[in-house]
Every structure is written in C-alpha cells, then in structure tokens.
Ligand SMILES: Nc1nc2c(ncn2[C@@H]2O[C@H](COP(=O)(O)OP(=O)(O)OP(=O)(O)O)[C@@H](O)[C@H]2O)c(=O)[nH]1
C-alpha cells in the first residue's frame with residue numbers, strides 16, 4: 001500500500017475521561033467519549049492522504065457501537081444503533097475503511113495500544129502511521145492534511161503552524177529522513193497527533209511531557225522532528241478548563257451530547 005494508516009487508541013466507555021468525573025456522570029462521559037471518537041474517526045476517514053483508520057480498543061463492543069460500525073472491519077457508516085450513544089459526527093460521516101482492533105490484555109496502556117495499531121499498519125503495508133487521540137473536538141480534514149504536509153520534503157515543508165525543530169539528522173541524505181511530526185496539545189507539552197514511519201525503531205512515549213519525549217525519540221532514531229500547532233490539533237478535551245477553552249459551537253455540541261454544561 002505504501003500510504004498512511006491512522007491509528008486511534010480508544011480505551012473504553014467506562015474508564016475514560018476520568019478527569020471530567022467530578023462534572024459528568026458515567027453515562028454522560030460514555031456518550032462524550034463515543035461522540036468525540038466518532039468525530040475523530042470520521043474526520044480521519046474523510047481526510048485525503050489517510051488510507052485506512054485502525055481503532056485499537058480495550059472494548060470492541062463499545063467502540064463498534066460508538067462508531068456506528070456493524071462488524072470489526074467496516075467500510076462505511078453502519079445503521080443507526082440503539083442505546084443512547086451518539087451515532088453521527090457533527091462534521092463528517094465515516095468514510096473509507098475503518099477497522100476496530102482489540103487491544104490484548106497483555107499489552108496494556110496507551111503506548112501498548114498504539115504499538116498494536118502500528119503493527120496492524122505494517123501488516124497493511126503502510127509507509128507511515130498517523131496516531132490521533134480520540135478526543136479532539138475541533139479536528140478537521142485540513143488539520144490532518146497539515147500534519148501530513150509537515151512531513152513532506154524540505155522545499156515543500158513549513159506551512160502555517162509547523163516549525164522544524166533544531167537537531168541533527170544524523171543519517172546520510174540518501175536515507176529516508178521523513179520527519180516525525182508532533183502536533184502538540186494547547187499547552188505545547190503533550191502530543192495529540194503523531195506521524196511516524198511505520199517501520200522504525202521509534203518508540204511511542206505518550207504521557208506527561210510527550211512532545212519533548214517524542215522529539216527526543218526522533219533524534220535518537222536519526223529523524224528530524226517537526227512540531228505542528230493549530231487550533232484544531234491542539235484542542236483535546238481532558239479537563240473542565242479544556243472545555244472552557246472550546247469555541248461556543250463546539251461547547252454547545254458537547255453540552256448537547258452530555259446533557260449538561262459543566263460548571
Ligand atoms: N486502547 C487504549 N487507548 C487508550 C488507553 N489510554 C488512553 N487511551 C486513549 O488515548 C487517548 C488519550 O487518552 P488520555 O487523554 O490520556 O485519557 P482519557 O481516557 O481520554 O482521559 P483520562 O481518564 O482523564 O486520562 C484517548 O483516545 C484514550 O481513549 C489505553 O490504555 N488503551
């Protein structure tokens with residue numbers, strides 16, 4: 001295939017968004033996780049340059065239902081389902097092949113899930129893996145295009161919102177020096193999207209301070225690092241403060257999903 005496979009880690013409908021637990025009861029958090037995941041997967045599926053979307057989850061039934069999919073490998077929006085989960089993204093229907101992959105118990109955690117997704121991408125013949133968190137309410141196809149473009153050759157790189165990081169590409173120019181692209185969170189310290197070669201010794205290091213960790217990892221494996229900062233890639237929804245930073249239209253969408261406006 002040689003293209004780009006998007007990998008979306010999605011834990012489950014129960015334990016996620018724990019930092020919103022003081023404001024949202026479990027059913028509302030479940031609906032929120034589902035709506036955000038459907039939005040992100042829909043955007044990725046509609047984004048030119050993304051060939052497949054692989055969702056890696058500890059909870060396959062929740063995820064297939066949340067995404068409106070009928071099976072574990074479906075190419076279009078499934079029939080509307082019951083259970084109160086949102087079935088439509090605000091901005092995009094699910095387009096293109098979406099696969100849901102079960103995260104083995106013996107490979108826990110966010111990095112474990114993304115590793116599983118990368119292996120699936122390699123099996124599909126992907127050249128690059130675009131990891132995208134499932135909680136990005138403002139993500140648009142243009143944002144995805146900007147992240148992919150940030151890895152293009154130097155003469156075509158450097159569109160709005162991307163900055164090349166200082167640091168040595170240590171390999172010869174004949175080697176594949178496709179950069180690692182880190183789209184940070186609004187604090188500039190985390191990683192909301194990450195573009196890496198599919199086959200690479202690059203190790204995922206999601207968690208606190210992951211922007212710096214991922215750039216260090218890029219340097220370790222001899223690849224340039226590029227940072228992307230855009231409103232649509234930077235907004236993840238973890239805390240009440242994040243909620244307050246959203247534009248009114250997004251807030252009212254999510255207020256509707258959860259049935260309340262968090263104080
Ligand atoms: N498959 C899988 N996905 C995970 C795991 N941990 C986090 N994720 C996903 O990774 C993305 C970023 O997650 P976080 O923001 O760290 O966690 P969260 O569950 O959304 O929120 P908190 O409970 O507040 O940490 C989300 O799409 C999560 O669903 C995991 O162990 N397995």
Ligand SMILES: C=C(OP(=O)(O)O)C(=O)O
Nearest residue numbers: 190191192206207210238
């Ligand atoms: C996992 C990360 O962030 P968060 O938990 O804030 O989504 C990260 O930025 O690597």
